Amino acid sequence: MTTQAWDAYWADPTTTNSFAFDYTETEGPYGTLNQFWLDVFAAFKDSDIVVDLAAGNGALATLFTQSRTELNCAAWVNIDSATAKPDKLHDKITFAQQNIEQLELADASVDHFVSMYGFEYSDITKSFSQIVRCLKPHGRFAIFMHHPDAIITKQSKVSITAFNQVLKDPFWQTIHTCERLSFPELKNRLLQNLNLHLQSVATEGQDDIKLIGQNIFYLLQSNNNVGWCVAQLQKLRQGILLQVERLTQQIAAAETASMLTQKIVLDNQVAWQITTLDFQGSTLGYCFTGSKN
Ligand SMILES: C[S@@+](CC[C@H](N)C(=O)[O-])C[C@H]1O[C@@H](n2cnc3c(N)ncnc32)[C@H](O)[C@@H]1O
Structure with a gap:
């Protein structure tokens, strides 16, 4: 375990x-x-x-x-x-x-x-x-x-799909390579990427992408050092991975309960x-x- x-x-x-x-x-x-x-x-x-x-x-x-x-x-x-x-x-x-x-x-x-x-x-x-x-x-x-038909379970499935879309994106998988960008370039790339995901995710999953966006805005506002921002973005990606793991456990738990x-x-x-x-x-x-x- x-x-x-x-x-x-x-x-x-x-x-x-x-x-x-x-x-x-x-x-x-x-x-x-x-x-x-x-x-x-x-x-x-x-x-x-x-x-x-x-x-x-x-x-x-x-x-x-x-x-x-x-x-x-x-x-x-x-x-x-x-x-x-x-x-x-x-x-x-x-x-x-x-x-x-x-x-x-x-x-x-x-x-x-x-x-x-x-x-x-x-x-x-x-x-x-x-x-x-x-x-x-x-x-x-x-x-x-948990119950398989509960709203919380259904919402978790939507969130997993939205988060996985971001996690599988090559931009996020190679986020460490953004260290060579200038701060404005990094900011632009992130905004473009967020927009892309907002447009392609199902309507129910948009709030999850917006949540990631809020975290990104917050960290870009805190510090304009590119090395620091990239390290924080890597942590953010790790956090999303763990969230997917917890939500996956939650859905399995609802099945177990049933x-x-x-x-x-x-x-x-x-x-x-x-x-x-x-x-x-x-x-x-x-x-x-x-x-x-
Ligand atoms: C969704 S959280 C619920 C926590 C708390 N009951 C609450 O309502 O806030 C599920 C919890 O189950 C714990 N857990 C899962 N498997 C466990 C196990 N075999 N033994 C003890 N705790 C376990 C996890 O560590 C996690 O804290």
Whole structure:
């Protein structure tokens, strides 16, 4: 399992699409999602041990702390395989870097497992057997997962096509050779290239090309040293490659979630249900909830 794409994502302080921000919304699709989680949190008891699987930067813990003055749990552990560095939210909330397919937790030690767009990124056959092993009798799990028909999944497919168009462009593959250009020449070549991609990409993918354009404008405005700009453009290309990797993982995760009942052992050790959470007729994702008998 490679964690490089997520290591880079959580390490970047300029990451703006952190899910944590959206989780605090009270209206729209994220408001619906928040309500799902607030209902889950309401069932916690003060003595409970809560574990967030594939927690990233701790978006769920952020929502939990922001939604109450007293934390109704004994401990909340964020677990992720990437080197995420969540802000210190509360003494009860800690972070552990682990693969959720091989949890370093004692048998029957957890009251609640939660996971938000995370569990389904792993080998769920292994991760679910870890959940069953580590849950206390009557312990519960609430797992919210990507769905192949969700807007977020469809948008990711569009973005991958747009980003790949740029990544495969010979101009971007040989961007290092632009070091010999003058600054105005470099600027012109970049603008021509962006226009070309804007015109040839499908309408739905234009926002992704514009996002790349914004990054380019920002770096051209910061410094007119060609060597520096080319180094930054190479970094930008690397960042787009990693974004494609994450989006590809996300689409695979949605497929995994859609095959959940074929992939995991749902025997009489657990009571469970799978539903979808919808907003205005559109699916946001799968809710996989249950308890250990
Ligand atoms: C889409 S992010 C979601 C993070 C967080 N739950 C959120 O909502 O912001 C998916 C996360 O799953 C983590 N992940 C993927 N496979 C994993 C595994 N086998 N064990 C632990 N974490 C994993 C990645 O490192 C990444 O941080």
